[in-house]
Amino acid sequence: MPADRAGALLRQLRGKLVVSCQAPPGDPLRAPAHMAAMAASVTAGAPVAGVRVQGVEDIEAVRAVVGHPLIGLWKDGAEGVYITPTAAHARAVAEAGAEIVAADATGRPRPDGRPLSETVEAVHRAGALFMADVSTVEEGVAAAGLGADLVSTTLSGYTPYSPQQPGPDLALVRELAGRLDIPVCAEGRLRTPEEARAAMEAGAWAVVVGGAITAPAAIAGRFAAALPGEPASR
Numbered sequence: 385m386p387a388d389r390a391g392a393l394l395r396q397l398r399g400k401l402v403v404s405c406q407a408p409p410g411d412p413l414r415a416p417a418h419m420a421a422m423a424a425s426v427t428a429g430a431p432v433a434g435v436r437v438q439g440v441e442d443i444e445a446v447r448a449v450v451g452h453p454l455i456g457l458w459k460d461g462a463e464g465v466y467i468t469p470t471a472a473h474a475r476a477v478a479e480a481g482a483e484i485v486a487a488d489a490t491g492r493p494r495p496d497g498r499p500l501s502e503t504v505e506a507v508h509r510a511g512a513l514f515m516a517d518v519s520t521v522e523e524g525v526a527a528a529g530l531g532a533d534l535v536s537t538t539l540s541g542y543t544p545y546s547p548q549q550p551g552p553d554l555a556l557v558r559e560l561a562g563r564l565d566i567p568v569c570a571e572g573r574l575r576t577p578e579e580a581r582a583a584m585e586a587g588a589w590a591v592v593v594g595g596a597i598t599a600p601a602a603i604a605g606r607f608a609a610a611l612p613g614e615p616a617s618r
């Protein structure tokens with residue numbers, strides 16, 4: 385992507401909210417048409433700057449109804465490196481219509497044994513920007529060195545060696561933002577507007593929020609868990 389277009393695309397996200405529209409396997413909402421409706425709803429109803437979408441079919445369906453920048457990924461598997469794990473996955477995500485391709489940029493072995501640099505190159509050759517999903521500062525620094533265009537804290541709490549905590553990893557946002565000269569997105573377990581604001585104050589370029597907006601089962605579960613329920617015997 386030419387540098388001026390890349391700069392304009394990144395500026396579109398600055399200080400803004402990206403909504404991740406993904407449904408887990410088995411959820412009745414897990415269908416491209418449902419995710420397209422979800423993406424259309426959030427972008428029509430709020431000043432959302434971009435949408436993060438999983439899977440080639442969902443990306444194509446969302447692309448057909450939403451003009452906003454799309455951060456695409458392809459989850460393949462559920463263990464180890466599963467977010468856009470190979471260059472071939474990354475190419476398919478870009479070809480489906482995502483301007484930004486997100487991929488696991490941890491140092492863990494990739495399923496095909498190939499280096500992350502091949503995925504970064506494949507994304508750039510496809511005319512898209514590369515978002516490095518990381519869990520530590522070291523991973524973010526390494527990804528920037530490989531030519532990542534932006535970094536996201538997506539995987540903090542999802543690698544065994546990163547902090548396991550209920551809320552967002554704002555310390556990682558702060559440290560990455562202090563170390564890198566590429567945009568740093570805050571992503572993962574942001575539950576409230578106040579946390580999103582705090583992420584900005586920690587230095588985030590943009591915040592990516594998924595479950596707190598687009599996962600009705602999880603949201604309903606939090607409300608239900610706060611209620612006493614029917615007493616067992618009466």
Ligand SMILES: CC(=O)N[C@H](C=O)[C@@H](O)[C@H](O)[C@H](O)COP(=O)(O)O
Nearest residue numbers: 404538542572573574593594595596
């Ligand atoms: C770890 C992993 O696989 N994260 C995924 C990445 O695309 C998604 O499942 C998350 O929903 C997304 O990162 C947004 O996070 P949250 O839903 O917590 O706001």
